[in-house]
Amino acid sequence: MNIDISDLVENPTPRTPIALVLDTSGSMEGEPIKELNEGVKVFIDEIRNDEYARYSAEICIVTFGKVVTLVQDFATVDRIPYPSFKAGGSTPMGAAVLEATNRLENRKSYYKEFGIDYHRPWMVLMTDGKPTDSIDEAVRRTQEMILNKKLEVFPIAVGSEADMNTLEKFANPKRRPLKLKGLCFKEFFAWLSKSVAQISKSSPGDRIKLDLEGIKGWAELE
């Protein structure tokens, strides 16, 4: 008498869509872009090594450096190659955020069509500068999603030139943008992967509980 895998049904694992919207403009040249590449690699590895997140997390990568590039549409980590971002050009942040929100909406439609359960989407916005395009529509759409509890946004500033006022506009009014400690990309992405793996049951609309102690490892806290 035994129960094995063949006796069970395998409903699709509920997905957690995560959009990484990353600044690859000229000012990221040198160490920052190198560390960003390493950080995203850590993120992919950590998710890959987590026995649940590797089935659950779906990652989309949008970069903005001169132009907006969809580096990776939503996919589980087993289908995502390590990135090799190159820095250069202007900072079209508004268009990049819009691209990410469009991809998120498309992915949600896909989940609904195929009866796949999903968690609230996350969007990480990392920049070391100021946008060179209009962010009005991107801010309006992001804030609408935040207000309706449809999106968790993590705006992260890199370096002292990052425009905190801009990031503030994309942030949840109850959660201020954070500033990366030095070039602690790896520490940030390790924390992010851990947070993704720990999404717990809560009431509709509740804020996601974050490992605040872990944030100290990568963020400059006032």
Next chain:
Amino acid sequence: MTSWKKFTLSIRGRLHEKEGVPCQDRVVGMSYGSFAALALSDGAGSASLSHIGSKIVTNTFLHFLKANFSEVYEKDSGYLQVIERIRYNLERQAKKFNVPVKEFSSTLIGLALNNEKLFFIHVGDGIAGFVDTSGAKVLSKGAKGEFDNETYFVTSEEAENTMVCLKDRTSENISAFFLMSDGASRILFDKKMNAFAPAFWKIMLWMDNCDYRCLKKIVGNSLKALPAHYIYDDFSIGVLKRVKYESVART
């Protein structure tokens, strides 16, 4: 006279094992003469004492229904009476611990039977169903938010508006009632096909042949041996199987 055989099993999910967090699910059953009841509760991961909350929710349901079945069955306000009683016990405990009652947030699937009368209440997620001569059917899928991990708890303001309630006469054609937490339904219920897994039918069959402890051991050990992502979440199942029906079917 009908009597009911019970089976209940909760297993701590791998994530909770890894984090050293107790199992937040709780399922209890009672069969006493013509009265039988099952209650299952899944505590909120975001609430620090939900493992205690789920115990209070299930125990209160069972004992309150045992003592007051006729009253809650007959009264229109019966469902609210049950919810209020559970909330009262949770609030009392919250005062004792000096924490907000939210820290005890837990769902409820409660089912009570008395002389072929069925009282059912479902707040939050999970699945309840029954088995009759044509197979297993879903009685309720509860209510949840847009996102998978978001659901309603007994203490939620929306509990009254989202709960599924049912009072009805049962039929002798119904051979069993069952409750599953969302962790259990993920591997025992095919959402697309609306069908139950072979493992579910094995449990139903083994209930006839195994004693309670032996069955718990067999099912528990089998599930614990599965790859981690199958039992990532806490797993709970509760079954009440009609004893009289079985003996008739065998002759």
